[in-house]
């Protein structure tokens with residue numbers, strides 16, 4: 001999987017990113033060529049989390065043997081959730097993280 005650096009527009013292989021910081025929902029990555037820190041847009045990160053949660057919740061509900069009337073609905077919702085999460089993973093735009101002074 002490749003991401004585009006918002007600083008130098010280089011296509012970076014995710015495996016080449018050595019420096020990663022986790023800040024709650026946000027994951028900040030450092031570009032190996034221009035050393036700028038970037039992360040996914042906050043709204044997109046939140047929606048991605050929401051999509052993944054939707055899949056987890058609906059899968060759990062289906063496993064717990066909820067009324068079968070609803071299981072199709074839950075499966076559909078879970079599918080929508082994972083599609084959203086995948087779309088954001090592949091097409092979500094990265095933003096430069098404001099530089100912090102040390």
Ligand SMILES: [Zn+2]
Pocket residue numbers: 005006007008009010031032033034035036
């Ligand atoms: Zn860069």
